[in-house]
Amino acid sequence: xxxxxxxPSRVICKSGTSVKIxxxxxxxxxxxxxxxxxxxKQSLMLMATxxxxxxxxxxxxxxxxxxxxxxxxxxxxxxxxxxxHPEDSSFYICSAPHGGLAGGAKNIQYFGAGTxxxxx
Amino acid sequence: xxxxxxxxxxxxxxxxxxxxxxxxYSSSVPPYLFWYVQxxxxxxxxxxxxTTGATLVKGINGxxxxxxxxETSFHLTKPSAHMSDAAEYFCAVxxxxxxxxxFGTGTRLTIIP
Numbered sequence: 530x531x532x533x534x535x536x537p538s539r540v541i542c543k544s545g546t547s548v549k550i551x552x553x554x555x556x557x558x559x560x561x562x563x564x565x566x567x568x569x570k571q572s573l574m575l576m577a578t579x580x581x582x583x584x585x586x587x588x589x590x591x592x593x594x595x596x597x598x599x600x601x602x603x604x605x606x607x608x609x610x611x612x613x614h615p616e617d618s619s620f621y622i623c624s625a626p627h628g629g630l631a632g633g634a635k636n637i638q639y640f641g642a643g644t645x646x647x648x649x
Numbered sequence: 650x651x652x653x654x655x656x657x658x659x660x661x662x663x664x665x666x667x668x669x670x671x672x673x674y675s676s677s678v679p680p681y682l683f684w685y686v687q688x689x690x691x692x693x694x695x696x697x698x699x700t701t702g703a704t705l706v707k708g709i710n711g712x713x714x715x716x717x718x719x720e721t722s723f724h725l726t727k728p729s730a731h732m733s734d735a736a737e738y739f740c741a742v743x744x745x746x747x748x749x750x751x752f753g754t755g756t757r758l759t760i761i762p
Contacts, residue, residue: 535692538690561748563748563749570658570757571754571755572752572753572754573693573739573750573752575749575750578749622692624692624750626748636748637698638683638693638695638748638750639695640685640692640693640694641692642690642692643690643691645690
């Protein structure tokens with residue numbers, strides 16, 4: 530089956546620093562990837578859609594200058610949390626669709642294992 | 650706009666008992682419906698999905714769900730709970746032709762030995 534790898538699994542950083550999270554589709558190509566944020570004991574909130582070779586599409590209320598997304602290849606998307614603050618501490622999860630027509634809802638979303646970010 | 654409501658943030662069942670996790674959705678177009686499971690500190694794994702066709706969908710680990718359009722529901726069931734079923738379960742919906750998923754708030758399933 531399709532595998533999505535996310536790295537790192539956990540990161541602790543000081544306030545004001547930037548953190549980069551990588552999301553890779555290991556055995557398939559993904560022109561689109563999705564980034565979610567999950568607060569403790571809550572659901573996943575879609576942050577942005579990462580598009581290979583073009584700008585990411587951000588959901589309402591998500592600061593694009595705070596959460597920089599780069600989708601430089603068909604297998605890699607990165608999320609950089611810039612000037613991180615304690616309120617950015619969260620569980621970040623990426624997903625990539627596979628198995629159907631590009632852009633179609635019949636695609637199954639394959640999820641990475643998530644990155645737990647703790648900002649001190 | 651789509652939305653998903655999962656009734657019961659916590660459900661506890663005895664090992665061997667029936668598991669029933671409830672999901673109701675709201676969508677202006679025919680929905681695609683999904684159930685995902687999340688184990689602690691892990692990503693999400695697809696349990697099953699409904700797109701078109703048969704309304705009773707069978708998934709992995711003995712789970713199944715039935716799409717009931719008249720009730721706008723997609724409840725998840727398993728006849729006999731196992732200890733390994735303890736996890737967080739999310740119901741999700743997407744529009745036809747749209748890859749974006751809208752998730753419910755999740756239901757934490759606890760299995761009592």
